[in-house]
Amino acid sequence: MPATPAWPPKSAPRLFVETALSQDAVVALDGPQAHYLARVMRVAPGDVVILCDDVTGEWAARVTEAGKRDVVVTCEALLRSREQVPDFTLCAALLKKDRFDLVLEKACELGVRHIQPVLTRRCVADKLNLERARAVLVEAAEQCARTALPSIAAPVKLDVLLKEWDAARHLFFADENGGDSTAAQFAAHRGPAAILTGPEGGFDEAERAAIRALPQAHAITLGPRILRGETAAIAGTALWMGTVGDWQD
Structure with a gap:
């Protein structure tokens, strides 16, 4: 029986966003980030990306739309809370x-x-x-x-x-x-x-x-x-x- 693949995939693209993230939040990415996801990483609906907002932490988000100029994702799970860094x-x-x-x-x-x-x-x-x-x-x-x-x-x-x-x-x-x-x-x-x-x-x-x-x-x-x-x-x-x-x- 094949092993269950890791979730989210280690190869998932990782981006910082300025939008506040939460469970089921919908995030529309455009500009260079959309270009990176759509043209470089070639994401498609159903793929997973990792988002960070520098406030809540790191989220796994599912791609729902992948166009040439914008990519829309929905947050599905909080993977890690924002880390505590030394002063x-x-x-x-x-x-x-x-x-x-x-x-x-x-x-x-x-x-x-x-x-x-x-x-x-x-x-x-x-x-x-x-x-x-x-x-x-x-x-x-x-x-x-x-x-x-x-x-x-x-x-x-x-x-x-x-x-x-x-x-x-x-x-x-x-x-x-x-x-x-x-x-x-x-x-x-x-x-x-x-x-x-x-x-x-x-x-x-x-x-x-x-x-x-x-x-x-x-x-x-x-x-x-x-x-x-x-x-x-x-x-x-x-x-x-x-x-x-x-x-x-």
Whole structure:
């Protein structure tokens, strides 16, 4: 007797939608999402797609109409409630577009809750297309099966970031000149946290002094080698998640 196929199929397309989802909710998809489903995935009535709304969680939905310009689906079952992600913010100095795209993608995969781009004196880039950045995060979340989208803010200058810092949040400063043991600092300062990583040319001495003067700042080392900005952001996030984040679960 053949095995019962998994439901929903693991190969089912997965999309984030802005519509609030609920049992039996009917969702009409158009634009790029409809094109992806109809032309790329070639869905037909009766097929299953996975929808997430960043509010309730992940739903299995059945295709009821599949046209060239729109696809209509009906929610049938809640598969997972929206995940609880650690209260962790990545404060990454703005990098060139392709490198910062990599930071956004991997930060999403690793479980970051919020991303705060930072402008420092040695930043090569000084602008960020927020709409495009959010699209990168959505695509990454769809690929890695997140049910909660990371939020992202507009870039802020370093001095403003430090001036407005939340007194209840620890700031782990990845200082290329050296710092304390990363794992020990993470373990000793649990709770709402953020990690600050630098640009291509690193922080200058005045910036480094200003960061270290913040009462909530803890200078850490990311090893004996000089890391690229994107590598430092990804490595620091992974270390925090593996030490005190939700990888422990």
